[in-house]
Every structure is written in C-alpha cells, then in structure tokens.
Amino acid sequence: MSAFLALVRRDLSLAFRVGGGPFLGLAFFLTVTALLPLGVGARLNLLGEAAAGFLWVSAALAALLSLDRLFQADAEDGSLEQLALGDLPLEAAVLAKCLAHWLTTGLPLALAAPVLALMLNMPAGGYGALVLSLLVGSPVFSLAGAIGAALTAGLRRGGLLLSLLVLPLFVPVVIFGAGTVTAAINGAEGDAAFLLLAASSLFALVLAPLAGAAALRIHLS
Amino acid sequence: MSAFLALVRRDLSLAFRVGGGPFLGLAFFLTVTALLPLGVGARLNLLGEAAAGFLWVSAALAALLSLDRLFQADAEDGSLEQLALGDLPLEAAVLAKCLAHWLTTGLPLALAAPVLALMLNMPAGGYGALVLSLLVGSPVFSLAGAIGAALTAGLRRGGLLLSLLVLPLFVPVVIFGAGTVTAAINGAEGDAAFLLLAASSLFALVLAPLAGAAALRIHLS
Amino acid sequence: MGFQRVEIRADGIACRRGERLLFRDFGLTAASGTLTEIVGPNGAGKSSLLRILAGLLKAEAGTVAVVADGRVLGRDDEPPSGLMHYLGHLDALKNPMTARENLAFAARWFGAAHGIDAALERVELKAQGELPVGYLSAGQRRRLALGRCWMIARPLWLLDEPTAALDAAGRALAAELIAAHLAAGGTALAATHEPILAGAAQAMIA
Amino acid sequence: MGFQRVEIRADGIACRRGERLLFRDFGLTAASGTLTEIVGPNGAGKSSLLRILAGLLKAEAGTVAVVADGRVLGRDDEPPSGLMHYLGHLDALKNPMTARENLAFAARWFGAAHGIDAALERVELKAQGELPVGYLSAGQRRRLALGRCWMIARPLWLLDEPTAALDAAGRALAAELIAAHLAAGGTALAATHEPILAGAAQAMIA
Amino acid sequence: MLRYANPKRFLDLSAALLPWLWLAAAGLTLTGLYQAIFLVPPDYQQGDTVRIMYVHVPSAWMASFIYGFMFVASVVGLVWKHPLADAAAKEAAPIGAMFTAVCLITGALWGKPMWGTYWIWDARLTSMLVLLFLYLGYLGVWAAIEDRAKAARAAAVLCVVGVVNIPIIRFSVEWWDTLHQGPSVVRFEGGKLAPSIDPSMLWPLLIVGLGCTLLFFALLFVRMRTEIRRRRIRALLAAQAGG
Ligand code: HEM
Ligand SMILES: Nc1ncnc2c1ncn2[C@@H]1O[C@H](COP(=O)(O)OP(=O)(O)OP(=O)(O)O)[C@@H](O)[C@H]1O
Ligand SMILES: Nc1ncnc2c1ncn2[C@@H]1O[C@H](COP(=O)(O)OP(=O)(O)OP(=O)(O)O)[C@@H](O)[C@H]1O
Numbered sequence A, B: 001m002s003a004f005l006a007l008v009r010r011d012l013s014l015a016f017r018v019g020g021g022p023f024l025g026l027a028f029f030l031t032v033t034a035l036l037p038l039g040v041g042a043r044l045n046l047l048g049e050a051a052a053g054f055l056w057v058s059a060a061l062a063a064l065l066s067l068d069r070l071f072q073a074d075a076e077d078g079s080l081e082q083l084a085l086g087d088l089p090l091e092a093a094v095l096a097k098c099l100a101h102w103l104t105t106g107l108p109l110a111l112a113a114p115v116l117a118l119m120l121n122m123p124a125g126g127y128g129a130l131v132l133s134l135l136v137g138s139p140v141f142s143l144a145g146a147i148g149a150a151l152t153a154g155l156r157r158g159g160l161l162l163s164l165l166v167l168p169l170f171v172p173v174v175i176f177g178a179g180t181v182t183a184a185i186n187g188a189e190g191d192a193a194f195l196l197l198a199a200s201s202l203f204a205l206v207l208a209p210l211a212g213a214a215a216l217r218i219h220l221s
Numbered sequence C, D: 001m002g003f004q005r006v007e008i009r010a011d012g013i014a015c016r017r018g019e020r021l022l023f024r025d026f027g028l029t030a031a032s033g034t035l036t037e038i039v040g041p042n043g044a045g046k047s048s049l050l051r052i053l054a055g056l057l058k059a060e061a062g063t064v065a066v067v068a069d070g071r072v073l074g075r076d077d078e079p080p081s082g083l084m085h086y087l088g089h090l091d092a093l094k095n096p097m098t099a100r101e102n103l104a105f106a107a108r109w110f111g112a113a114h115g116i117d118a119a120l121e122r123v124e125l126k127a128q129g130e131l132p133v134g135y136l137s138a139g140q141r142r143r144l145a146l147g148r149c150w151m152i153a154r155p156l157w158l159l160d161e162p163t164a165a166l167d168a169a170g171r172a173l174a175a176e177l178i179a180a181h182l183a184a185g186g187t188a189l190a191a192t193h194e195p196i197l198a199g200a201a202q203a204m205i206a
Numbered sequence E: 001m002l003r004y005a006n007p008k009r010f011l012d013l014s015a016a017l018l019p020w021l022w023l024a025a026a027g028l029t030l031t032g033l034y035q036a037i038f039l040v041p042p043d044y045q046q047g048d049t050v051r052i053m054y055v056h057v058p059s060a061w062m063a064s065f066i067y068g069f070m071f072v073a074s075v076v077g078l079v080w081k082h083p084l085a086d087a088a089a090k091e092a093a094p095i096g097a098m099f100t101a102v103c104l105i106t107g108a109l110w111g112k113p114m115w116g117t118y119w120i121w122d123a124r125l126t127s128m129l130v131l132l133f134l135y136l137g138y139l140g141v142w143a144a145i146e147d148r149a150k151a152a153r154a155a156a157v158l159c160v161v162g163v164v165n166i167p168i169i170r171f172s173v174e175w176w177d178t179l180h181q182g183p184s185v186v187r188f189e190g191g192k193l194a195p196s197i198d199p200s201m202l203w204p205l206l207i208v209g210l211g212c213t214l215l216f217f218a219l220l221f222v223r224m225r226t227e228i229r230r231r232r233i234r235a236l237l238a239a240q241a242g243g
C-alpha cells in the first residue's frame, strides 16, 4: 500500500511541478467551455440546453489532452522498467497512475462543473446530477484512456493515434453522462443512464489495469 | 531551399511513420465531430446552425492535440541542437516544421470538411466558404501553436500548459472562421470576417517563426 | 538490510530481435558473491541479455532461473519479483524532481535498507540533493542511479554499462559499491566495455 | 569536401548554472589540426563549456571567437554558422527513421561531402542501414552519430564524450575518424573521461 | 484444431477450399441480390428503396461478425501465441472496415428518402461510426508499431478491449429512442425466434447474408495466404543477409 501511495504521490507531484496540477486542467476546461459558445454563437437558450453535453465533451477532451504523456514519460526515461520490477504487480502501478491522473483532471473538473454550468446558463435542477455524474463517470476517461496510453507509449506522435483508440471508449460514457444530466433537468427518471454510467466505471476499473499492464509489457519487451 | 524541404519531408515522414500521417488527423476530426453532437443531443436544426462553429472548434482541437510534440521530440533526443547549428536560420526550421504540421493536420481537415458538414447537416451555401476559410485560417493553428509548443518544449506534461497558451490565440481565428461561414450561409457579406481571418494568417506567418525561434533559443541555453 | 543469497542460471538462451538471431545457446551461472562481466562488441546483444535475465524481454529459447539454496524462485515463466535491480542505459530518473525526491520515491517503491541522505553521501551527491535531476551532469545522473541500487537491498544486480559517463573517481566508486554488494553475499552481472573489478568472471557474447 | 582551416579561442569564460558558478577565467586556443581533450571530474562543466563554444549556451563572462587567417568569423555575439559539428550526450537520431534515413536528412540539412553508403560503411553499420534507429544498440547509435560528423565536412568538431558506449573497436574507429579530421586541417575538441588520441592537448576544468 | 493451424497446412487447405468458397460466395450473393432486385415486391411503406436493405443489413451483420471473429482470433493469439491467429485478425480488419463503410454509406443513402437526411446523430448510427473508428484504430496500431510480434499483441489487446462496443451497437436501439428501427430479424418473443418481417423478404436477406459470410472467408484466406508468403520472403531475405 505504501508503494502504491508513493507512486500516486510521485505522479501528483510531477503534475504539480511541471504541469500546474489540477489548476491547468481547470483552466483548460474553462477555455474550451469558452471556445465552444464562441464558435457556435452564444444564443443563451441554445447554450443552456446543450450545457450538460458541452461540459461532458470538454471533460473528455481535457482528459484526452493530458493522457498521451501518462506512460510516455516513464517509457522514455527508463522508469517503466523500475515500475515493472517493483514488488507490486504492474497492474497496481497502472491503477496508481490512473488515480493520480484522475485526481488532477477528473476530480477538479467535477468539483468546478457547477460554476461552468452556470456560465453556460444550464437550467437549474441539473446541477446535482452534473456533479454526481462527473464524479462517477470521469474515472473512465482516466482508466480507458490509460489503456490507449499504454498501447501508444512506445510511439512518437502517439497523441493522435491515442485519440483514435480511446474516443470510441469515451463515447458511451459521454452519452450516459449527458443523458443523466438531461434526464435530471427534464425531471425524468435518469436512473437507467446513471446506472449504465456507474457500470461502465466499474467495468473500466477492472479492465483497465489488466489491459494497461498487458500493453505496457508488450512495450517493454 | 533544399535543406528547408528536407526538414519538411523528414517531419512528414515521421508523421506518416509513427502517427499515420493525415489519416489520423482526419480520424480525430471525425471523432470529435461525432462526440459533440452526441453530448449535445442530435436535434437536426440546432446542429445545422452550429455546424460551422463545431467544425472550426474541432479543427482547433485536432491541431492542439498534435502540437505538443512539435518540438518536444526534437528537444528530447538532441535534434534541436542540430537544427540550430544548420546553415538555415532557426526561424526557417520553425517555419518548415509548421508547414509539415499543417500538411498533416490543417490541409486534410480543410479538404474533408464538406463531408463532415454534410453529416452535421450544415445548410447548403456554406460549403465553399467553409473549405476556403479553413484553408486560409487553419495555418494559424500550426503557426500560433508552434509558438506555444516552442515555449513548452522543455516541460513534461506541457500538453495542458500548451493549450492554455495557445487557445487564447486560437479564439479569434475560430470566431472569424465560423463567422465567415455563417455569413455565407445567411447570404450576408462575410468579407469582413474573411479578411480578418486572412490577416490573422499572414500575421501569424510573420510572427510565428520569429517568436518560435526565440523561444527555442531560450530552451536551448 | 540482509537479503537471500541467490544464484542466477541461464541455459541455452537464444535471443531474436526482429528477423535477426543475435545469439543462441548462451549459458551462464552467476553465483552469490561474484560479479560476471558480460562483454562483447557493440550490438552483440549484451543489453538484450540483461533484459532477458530481468524478465523484461522474452528469450527465443532457453531458460532463466533464479535459485536460492538449490530451490528455483518465481513462477515458471515469470522471474521472481523483489529480488533484482535492473539499471539500463537510461538512468530512470525524473528530471523535474530533485535527486532527493527521486531516491525517496525509489525507497518507498522498492522498500529501502539505507537512508536517502546516506545514499546521497555514498555517491558524493550531497551538494546536489536539492537540485532537479534535469540539471545534473551525465556522470552525476549515473552516480545517482548507482546510489539507488546501493540504497535498496536486493541480492541480484543487473547493470548495463554502470560506469558509462563516470570519471575516474566515479568508476572507482562504482567498483567499490559492487565489491561491497558481493561481500554482503550479493550477485552482480554487468554489461561493460571496460573491466570493472579485478578478478570478475567474464561471459563473452560474440 | 575541403573546408576552411579555423581556430577557436575562448577567453576568460565563466559559466554559471543556476546559483552555482561552475568555473571562471577559463581560456583555451584550439588550432587547426589539433585535438583538445577537455577533462575534469563529473559535473565540472565540460558539457556546459562545449555548449558555450557551440553558441548554444550563454557564458556568464568571457568571449569565444572562431578565427580563420586571423580574421574573426561570425557576428559579435553569435557564433558563425556552417562551421561546426556539435555532438552532445544525446545522439540526435530519430528512432522511427532508419539509419540511412537519418543520415539522408543530415546530408541535406547540412550539405554532405560524402555519400550515405560511404558513411554507413565507414562506421561499420552497413548491415544496419535499413533498421529503425530505435532498434540499434547504444554503441551502434553512437557510431551512427560519429558517421554523421564524418559525412558532413565542417572544420570544427565539438564532441561530448564521443567514445561513450563504444567497444574497443569503436573507440579505435572514433580515434581514426578524429585523426583523419585533424589531418585534413580540422579542429576538434572533445570532453572525455578517457584519452582518445595519443598526443592530444588537454584542457582541464577543475 | 491446432493441427490445421500450422501455416503450411493452412496454405494447402486454403488452396483446396478457395475455388469452392469463391463459387459458393458468388452464387449465393448474386442469387440473393437477384431475388432482392427483381422478385421481392416493393414495400408498402418504403417502395423500391427497400431494396437497399439487402446490401445494408448484411453488411451491418458482417461488420459486427468480423469484429467478433477478430476478437476470437485475438484471444487465441494472446493466449496461445499462435502466429496464424494474429494473421487472421490482422487480415480480417480491412475487410471488416470495408463492410462497415458499406453499411454506413448504404444507410446514409437510404436515410435521405426515408428520414429526409443523410445523417443523424442517433445512437445506432453513431455506434456504427465508432465501430469504423475501432477498425481504423486497430489498423493504426498495426501500422504504427514496427516490430510485428509486438504489433500483433498490442492490436490484440485493443481488439479485446474494443469489443465492448459491439453490445452497444446491438442494444443501442433498445436503450435509446432512435429513428433507426429496432431488430426485426433476430427478434425474440416468449423465448422463441420470431422475425417480424415477411418470409418473402427474409429469405433473400438471409441468402445474401450467408453469401457475404463466405465472401469474407474467401477474401480472408486470400489475404492470409499473401501475408504468410510475405513473411516467408522476409525470413528468407534475412537468412540470406546472414542474420
Ligand atoms: C448511415 C445510416 C445507418 C446505419 C449506420 C445503420 C446501421 C445499421 C446496423 C448496425 C444494423 C444492424 C442491426 C443488427 O445488429 O441486426 C442495421 C439494420 C437495419 N437497418 Fe440500418 N443503418 C442506417 C440507416 C438505415 C435506414 C435509413 C434504414 C431504413 C429506414 C435502415 C433500416 C435498417 C433495417 C430494416 C435493419 C434490419 C434490422 C434488423 O432486422 O435487425 N437503416 N442498420
Ligand atoms: N528488428 C530488428 N531487426 C534486426 N536487428 C535488430 C532488430 N532490433 C534490434 N536489432 C539488433 O539487435 C542488437 C541489439 O543489441 P543490444 O542492444 O543488446 O547490444 P549491446 O550488446 O548492448 O550493444 P552495445 O554495446 O552497443 O550497448 C543490435 O545489433 C541491433 O542492431
Ligand atoms: N540550477 C543549477 N544550480 C546549481 N547547479 C547546477 C544547476 N544546473 C546545473 N548545475 C550543475 O552544473 C553542472 C553541469 O555540469 P556539466 O553537465 O557541464 O558537467 P560535465 O563536466 O559535462 O560532467 P559529466 O562528466 O558528468 O558529463 C553540474 O555539476 C550540475 O550539478
């Protein structure tokens, strides 16, 4: 456990040191949220209806943008071998790195979402569902993303290939997530979408460490 | 000139070799275009009106995703020094790298835009303007992006910082670009927006090599 | 601080990279208390062999066994965990983190036998402890990586050119660290282009 | 194929990294036809000095001049372009491109005096020409980087540990390449921890 | 099973099978299409456009089926490390991508008369598009990794992970209200298969479907044979180079 936490802490401190940590993720979230209405034309009513979708899509993109370096840096400086030779299985290392990634991207976004939703004029009634759905669903971005990141870790310019690989895995989450919020706004029962979201998250939690570690082992050999 | 072209060709072949070249950029463009409406909900009329904005925003994001490695790879393997010590000034090297980047991201996106616009149900009348505006405007994404990429080349996890730096530079381009298309759709005179777009592009063409080279020199020392 | 005495045995190892068979029928037994220097020309496959021994690369043929008291450790196709250090051509250091922070992480990831200050002192980097590793010179980085091996007690050291980038004092230091490791009952293998320790066994890869 | 004969003069150079003054009042004159080995312990500032000489790093104080026939080349604060090779600790090779493609790019970026095949042959990498550089061994990469210097005629070579990772044959090859460069009227400086060429001048950084 | 999974045996076996495969594939597909175009009555709602269905639906089936095939081949490749399984998965991918593209294109062409638009972001259509991306991503991994053994394993991991998308395509019509119609062929009522489509329309559909399946295997075998020969040539060249 102490080794697991050490890795989480190392990645967090690396993120803070060079990337600005969660603040950068937040700033990106803000900028994209600002850019979208600019392109679309800021008719408020149009925006309000689409707000939940916008926010979920931005969350996916923010995660995507920071994912490509998740294992790349470790692969390039030889740290991956050290992670593989620790006492913990490589699966645990992947999980620790996902946790650190989520703590710097997903979590702050979930917490800041109400403010952004307000800026986008989201109808009241969806705020609770927005935060809750982001908390439950955004780990998938880190977890499923980790699989793609592990697969492309050895490759230069893996960034774009990475997006091609993980966006299909993100699509259902965005649909379920936005669906949950929309249902809440319309006062409808959003249970189905939310349950599917939670299920995806659990599924990713089980699958990602296994698949990610397998992909990393391929890269190592 | 032969050295300039050699660098363009090297970067193109690296992009093809490890990244799939223009096809990957296209696939990303397609994916983002698919994600946005999914989150927002697919009401046709709403989508059609927003199509130009969507496409321009996706173009910006596609460029962004591939920008972070523009100089990073060269910085990490020592190639940057070789570029600095060639007979050509570093400014020319920056320009060559921007050109290669645009050829693998901006250009294919501009050419594929009509298909995507059709998928988003964009009203007829905007197609010519869309392609033309993307052709003229998308180089800014590579050029302005190069400044940010040069500034963050030394930093790990520069990805998010990079987006913070360049997204503000992208904003006016997205506004002018989407504006040009919207004007064309509404049959209005879009000259103003288009001229501003062209001016931004020219401005970036002059400024980016200078600023980019200056930033790289800082990184080298 | 103490560790098991282990022996590593490789038998009939063949190594393929891409279409090329680098070497085959390579065998070696490295006993506790000995250093085996793996020598051979550039590209012969020394680094590949070390990665095979560490379980990071699959051999085309042959077996590797880590043995303690005649008993083979680890599962059939996977090397035992927690027994070895692998130091590759790359130093596995995080540039943005200081020397001390790098060691601190390694100490908690692997479980350390010595303190971090002791390790910094041991490799003469006391003054550089608070410097981000990215600022260190090539030799200082290598020293730090060696200090990491020293700090964490593991019986089997697999070192790929441990003395690369080191000055004369650094090479003497590396030899000292390895000698102390052997004296404590450790086993060491090092790919190298220059003799590291007088009296070391040599395994040649043609 | 031929090049100007140049001399490089450094005067009163001081180098600061962060808060630390690595060295000061360092002077050196390297004439055409000579190799100057820059020696000193790890972290003394050899790599930093080479970067200063190449114009990649700003010195805290002092001047660097590249001189041909008593005339200083280049602008005041910028080193002349097109005169030097800088080979750092890193090999500046693109992993996804083959050895041949890497050389082909360098040949067109700098303008080559020798053919690519000749260069591959010169550094004994004929068989590896079509292999992506990422697959090469550490020593093979270094050879390739040296081959690049040989292929492109430039009077001033600044080499940072050119023999790192090389086997005995590779070290002899590096020495040969440098000797030939000197014989053709070239100038060479090399940071190193082991003698490269008998009779080379030595500049010590304490 | 593994006896036939040796490349030499595969070459012999596939050489013997291929002519028959081609014949059966062409016969079935052409018969089905002939019936679809000339014999099936126009739909009472959709008129003659319904004939697009006979290309659209089989290619939709094939798109999913081939991904499933690749999934199985990938698992075999990962677990038993069999090179033939890797080759099968790799060579199936472009064929699957092709069927997916055909499904998308025919669907789009059909959508214009039926829904008044070529494209709509409905769950099934989107998930089909996502399937195309999965295929492209899979091919991208093969293209991006130089070492073939590594590429095979990486692509297999991706394929196994991406299989989650298949049920989403399948159930998307039931989970969300969509424009696209629900299942009418493989449809269950009270635990029994109960197609809600008239047999006169169903039969040609099933015939084309079977024809396309055989067509897939014919194409796959041809591609795998080429791939195996390519590997042999490479190995020979390497041996000649003295490696
Ligand atoms: C680009 C647009 C379209 C796409 C991507 C698409 C996709 C699909 C897919 C994936 C299936 C297979 C369902 C299964 O697993 O059995 C399918 C079946 C079918 N599609 Fe489409 N479709 C499109 C447009 C249309 C249109 C416009 C129509 C007609 C109104 C249509 C009618 C059908 C029918 C009748 C079936 C058979 C349903 C069944 O029996 O299960 N499709 N389509
Ligand atoms: N895909 C491939 N095809 C053919 N040869 C390959 C391939 N990948 C690697 N090689 C060869 O495998 C060898 C790898 O050698 P390795 O790195 O183990 O050598 P080494 O003995 O450590 O050399 P050095 O002393 O230079 O570090 C090299 O000769 C390289 O050219
Ligand atoms: N910001 C900083 N603050 C203090 N010292 C620094 C800073 N940045 C670098 N240094 C020191 O500067 C020196 C850089 O040395 P350089 O890389 O030039 O050494 P070198 O002589 O090439 O050593 P080696 O033989 O190991 O390659 C190191 O001692 C390093 O610790």
Ligand SMILES: [Mg+2]
Residues within 6 Å of the ligand: C046, C047, C048, C089, C160, C191, D137, D138, D139
């Ligand atoms: Mg080696």
Ligand SMILES: [Mg+2]
Residues within 6 Å of the ligand: C137, C138, C139, D046, D047, D048, D089, D160, D191
């Ligand atoms: Mg140095």
